[in-house]
């Protein structure tokens with residue numbers, strides 16, 4: 079079977095770079111040790127080999143479709159839900175008392191990397207079911223917890239997050255789906271939701287749509303949004319199912335992720351759609367952010383993993399494809415020699431190294447974010463709040479960098495295959511189509527960038543950035559203790575200076591309330607900040623690799639560690655310099671994208 083991810087790299091990141099062992103000190107994770115973590119990673123791999131990877135192409139070629147009121151998905155999905163339920167994969171990070179494994183998020187996300195790299199059409203169904211059940215577990219009362227969670231974690235019922243409406247995607251303050259009080263504290267829900275992932279298919283018996291709606295008379299804007307659990311079927315005490323007046327009326331045919339259903343839901347056509355309030359009224363968006371923040375890390379992981387699979391597909395091709403000859407020092411080619419493999423051409427090596435630098439840098443950041451989430455969950459006081467702040471700060475970057483740069487990585491992977499990359503016989507075109515959505519759903523890149531510059535930078539008087547700066551300074555100081563890393567430590571220190579320079583330029587706009595100017599180039603700021611954050615990940619990886627090289631007891635071959643240091647150097651040479659262009663653009667004299675009411679449309 080073709081290789082779609084690298085278990086050695088994953089274990090290097092999990093154990094050596096981000097030290098999952100440090101999480102095992104917490105009572106919550108007492109059931110885990112290094113052996114059980116290894117076993118779980120290996121069993122995720124064998125399940126992915128068996129039931130995910132073999133169906134990757136087939137799910138694209140036989141996409142989900144809607145016919146006569148039903149949504150048909152690939153038959154493997156039924157087996158996936160059943161096995162996920164039986165083996166606990168839907169409750170990995172849930173509390174024991176809610177029926178979960180109480181796994182560190184870091185481990186759950188590491189297993190997710192394996193599943194996503196094997197077949198990015200499947201894990202979203204599982205992730206949404208877990209995320210929706212977790213929202214109910216965190217904020218719901220006992221009655222709805224009992225009503226929904228056991229059947230969701232057992233894989234019998236699916237879960238969704240239903241936010242988007244035809245007139246409101248990025249701006250959730252404009253939600254109009256309504257909730258009218260009914261008997262027993264229940265509500266009648268009426269409205270429409272579009273683009274709902276996993277919102278209908280044949281693999282489960284019921285769906286629980288975690289739906290944002292507005293209770294009649296609630297305040298306008300985000301303050302008047304409540305969260306409801308809305309089942310497709312209501313189950314009576316005698317276990318008979320009654321249709322709850324919410325159904326898919328159409329599906330969306332997409333350019334990628336074609337095996338992952340996306341539907342249009344209509345609620346309350348017959349005025350008989352019951353929703354159960356989750357938590358308190360008007361707090362819905364706050365609650366939903368728990369699921370959305372987790373889902374943003376999940377989307378980042380899907381993107382990083384899809385790009386990882388594309389990298390290994392292009393690497394394999396480059397090792398097998400003969401084409402052209404090496405250029406001799408005389409500048410001539412020796413045509414009497416046989417053709418060389420394309421992996422020997424510097425430009426092909428550049429494209430391969432670029433992919434490796436992007437995907438492993440992104441994976442490292444995502445695992446670090448997962449560790450911060452675990453620490454924020456388990457620790458107390460300052461450690462908890464600091465890690466929470468760091469996670470909040472890094473989440474928009476962890477979603478955006480893999481989605482945007484992962485696409486560039488795959489594009490380079492496709493280029494490695496030349497003409498074959500463009501053809502349906504090879505999977506690169508599919509990876510490129512699949513990853514395109516990731517910069518759109520769960521908040522577009524534009525929205526993530528506004529979040530980073532507009533909310534996360536000023537948050538608590540800039541404390542999150544200070545915390546990150548302190549972490550980077552520690553890494554830089556440690557790198558300086560290794561002769562061969564000093565130059566890279568200095569480069570990264572210079573990059574931190576560039577961020578400060580840009581913020582010093584931008585802050586006066588914010589201080590005088592000119593947010594249009596402050597935020598106009600938020601996406602360029604995201605590009606710059608995420609480039610530096612990934613540079614930090616690479617310096618960390620290089621330190622750990624360097625230590626291992628100097629150590630007599632190595633887990634992996636010396637060449638494995640050398641490849642990490644080499645890729646760090648590649649990143650510092652080819653990627654990090656791009657921050658200078660961002661800086662120049664942000665600080666450029668002309669403001670060219672703001673609306674000027676006094677002038678005619680320039681387009």
Ligand SMILES: Cc1cc2nc3c(=O)[nH]c(=O)nc-3n(C[C@H](O)[C@H](O)[C@H](O)COP(=O)(O)OP(=O)(O)OC[C@H]3O[C@@H](n4cnc5c(N)ncnc54)[C@H](O)[C@@H]3O)c2cc1C
Pocket residue numbers: 238239240241242246247248249272273274275276332340515518519520521522523524525528
């Ligand atoms: C395949 C797929 C699956 C999805 N799954 C789900 C799901 O499960 N649940 C769910 O609720 N939704 C889902 N969505 C919806 C998705 O989250 C939205 O499409 C996305 O948030 C963007 O909203 P929109 O499509 O309305 O675009 P718009 O909000 O109209 O945005 C259009 C463009 O304008 C930009 N823009 C908008 N507002 C601003 C602003 N204030 N400042 C700067 N730029 C701005 C955006 O960045 C974007 O480039 C899915 C969508 C797709 C395509």
